[in-house]
Amino acid sequence: LIDHIDIERTNIIMPQHSSTTNNSSPPHRQGCDATSLALVMEQERRTAANYACHDYLSQSADGDLSDESSPCHNEMLRITPEDRTKLVDWCYDVVDRCQFDRETVAAAVDIADRFVSTRGNRPQEILRDRGQYQLVIMTSLYISIKICERSVLKSEDFGAISRGAYSKEDIESMERTILQGLEWRLLCHPTALRVGREILELMSARVGEGNIILKSSGAWDFFREEVAFQTERAVRGYYFVTQRPSTVAAAAILTAIEGLNDDGDCEILMEALLC
Numbered sequence: 001l002i003d004h005i006d007i008e009r010t011n012i013i014m015p016q017h018s019s020t021t022n023n024s025s026p027p028h029r030q031g032c033d034a035t036s037l038a039l040v041m042e043q044e045r046r047t048a049a050n051y052a053c054h055d056y057l058s059q060s061a062d063g064d065l066s067d068e069s070s071p072c073h074n075e076m077l078r079i080t081p082e083d084r085t086k087l088v089d090w091c092y093d094v095v096d097r098c099q100f101d102r103e104t105v106a107a108a109v110d111i112a113d114r115f116v117s118t119r120g121n122r123p124q125e126i127l128r129d130r131g132q133y134q135l136v137i138m139t140s141l142y143i144s145i146k147i148c149e150r151s152v153l154k155s156e157d158f159g160a161i162s163r164g165a166y167s168k169e170d171i172e173s174m175e176r177t178i179l180q181g182l183e184w185r186l187l188c189h190p191t192a193l194r195v196g197r198e199i200l201e202l203m204s205a206r207v208g209e210g211n212i213i214l215k216s217s218g219a220w221d222f223f224r225e226e227v228a229f230q231t232e233r234a235v236r237g238y239y240f241v242t243q244r245p246s247t248v249a250a251a252a253i254l255t256a257i258e259g260l261n262d263d264g265d266c267e268i269l270m271e272a273l274l275c
Contacts, residue, residue, distance in 0.1 A: 037198040040190045044246055047189040053110075053241045054117040056127065057081060079133050081238035087137040088236045094141065094161065100149050102228075106191040106235045108144035112137050113241050115178050122177060135166055139174040147186060192231045192240075192248035199253060200224060203272040214269075216262045223269060226256035 057079060091105045115136060116123045126132040142158050145151075153161075155171040179186075204220070214220055230252035234240045240248055257269050 034202060037195075037202060040195055040198050041246060044189050044195070044244060052117075053113040055242055056113070056117045056123075057084075057238065079127050079130060083130060083133065084137075084238055085236045087134060091137065091141050092232070094153075095145075098151070098153070100145065100151075102232055103191055103193045104144050104148045105141065106193050106232070107148055108141040109137070109235050110189075110191065111143060111178065111182070111186055112140035115140070115181050118181050120181065122181065131165075135170060135174050136178065138162065138166065139171050139178060142171055143175060143178065143186065190245050192234060192245040192252065193228065195245050195249035196227050196231050196252055199249060199273070200227060203269065206272045206275055207268065214262075214265045216260070216265055219260060219262065219265045223256050223260065226259055227252050230255050 088105065088109055091108060092102065094100075095102055095104050116126060116133070126136055138158055142153060142155065145153050155168040155175075158171050159166055159168050207214075207220075216222075227249075231249060234243075234248045234252065253273060257266050257273070260266050260269070
């Protein structure tokens, strides 16, 4: 599996980002209201039944154990949750070096998880081949960057990043396979990071309307960053593959509130969350 990248070898025009940020609320979008959050939740509800991920690693392992003649019966060939985590970290490394939004990784991993969760021989073959599974993750990131970012990494860029492990043709062929497998339904539901951002926008507005000031200096910034950290960390964990994005976002927010040092700040933020 890939354990480092070689972004310097690629010919990429990096996006230019403004250095001005808003420290009082998430930078994703201004003017969020309850209607915006309701729309996101409705999108999640409508897509949950048809586009949910399954516990594909356990299902694959169960099937392999029942057939000793299967190549995947060999423990060394199985895809593990640790393999997946390592590849997600690799994706974060790529987007960080390219100054992309980390939510792009969440979208990419969702594409990959849903593809290998689909029925058919091809996903099962991929789950018996670490090299092919790695290619799925890389190609899903390639697709996600094309959809979510202003700057694009070309298929040959990914070939260079992989240090020749995959060619331009490998990336493009797997892209077609994924698109066909998902019937072109790519970003069909919100990520946990997006749901979390919507909730934080509402919480920030509610605290501001009541002229309530958190007692600890920098408490809101810490809270916001901790929510982002927890949701990004959840992308790495295979356990969360089967969980709804809103469930992950809610858990991240509650965990971040519990991490505050001041009980008064915890109460203020819990009230803002539940109002």
